[in-house]
Amino acid sequence: MLPTTSRGRTPSNVRPAPIFAQYLRRIVKWRQMDIEYTFWQMLHLCTSPKVVYQHTRYHKQTKNQWARDDPAFVVIFCLFLIVATSAYCVAYGETCVHAIYTIISVVSLHFLLAGILIATCCWFLTNSYLREETPNSHVVEQRVEWLYAFDVHCNSFFPTFILLYVVQYFVSPVLVAHGFFPVLLSNLLFMVAISYYHYLNFLGYDVLPFLDKTTFFLYPIGLVIILSPLMILSGFNPTRYIMSLYFS
Template sequence: MLPTVSKGRGTSAVRPAPGFSQYLRRIVKWQQMDIEYTFWQMLHLCTSPKVVYQHTKYHKQTKNQWARDDPAFAVIFCLFLIVATSAYCAAYGVTWVHSVFTVVSVVAFHFLLAGTILATCCWFLTNTYMREETPSSHAVEQRVEWLYAFDVHCNSFFPAFVLLYVIQYFVSPLLVAHGFFPMLVSNLLFMVAISYYHYLNFLGYDVLPFLDKTTFFLYPIGLVIILSPLMILSGFNPTRYMMRLYFG
């Protein structure tokens, strides 16, 4: 995470935000996590995501950083992923060795590694190409914190998790069946999940007042809308593909 720095004299610079190491240390301190607020955020990310990012502005005013200083969201999200993936493994009757491998791969690669890569790309793009020039040499230079970019990924991924891990689990017997209707529903489910991910990604960066041209993060939605009918016409069923990939 990058601390806020000031150009020029910077005599009124505020205190730097807590570092990444402090964030990691709080992971093992469950009693310091705000669990109730985390569940509130998760609920509103699915219903009123703009409200969540309005509270992000309040966090900046009180904590002098855009990123969460509480790792509760990421920790609880990992627990949800473990439970959901374990339910899939139990339902599809794979061995316990295969189950452990699948759970670890989903948490470590799908969420943490992929999230780290996506957050780093967005952090680089926003700081390099989207920051507005400061009008005065004495103005505080603002940058996107890496931890905030990771927060945005977590926020964006959660509704997709609800659609593709939870809802899809209960309707998977229908979605893996042969026929046009299961394929159509499966493609629509993935289209909505991926589009909503990118919409929340846009909201996360659009709330930052020092960024410009954040509509760039909406462009992938257009690509998803174009590709989805092509996938339907080609007979591709993403749910069946994912089930074969993980459970044979």
């Protein structure tokens, strides 16, 4: 791709406010959301995530921004979280008041607040330390959009949701039991989910041509692989621990 000159142009990454304002306005406009494409993305994030980020390149070429301008993914994801958390509350006999509190905390804390914090950290890290220096002063300086960092988190978190909210729900009677096998199975489930999250995080930033040393995002996988056997040997069951926090 030929370098773009900065004469007479303002790069899209310095105009975040109008893009973000338009993004928020479209949240309440269901008919303007591309629901079919959102489900296509969710499916391929679990089966072939590289295809999703190939389409991210196309989006940059057509819309001149890396981030999605359609909030459908976030809206549908929140609905999935509400349904999954409600199923847990029904299965474990929680009261209506406690169920509402659990649903709100999962959507607002586990997904939105955690996503905002993680996206902000990754946005700061990539822009401060991982961007390649451009020796040509006439080339537009490219930066990671904060909204794109949040998109990467959402993409990465969806397969984790499938494993730790959906799959875990159906095998939870086995996982919360006592014994070595439930401990082993629970830790393996969490190890795969967390490792896949960081792998997708890596893919999300590796697709940006102006970033360097994006393998940094793969380092947490090594830490997870090291810690998992230690947790298994210690008898720690992450599923039972989380269940005791919310459904004791």
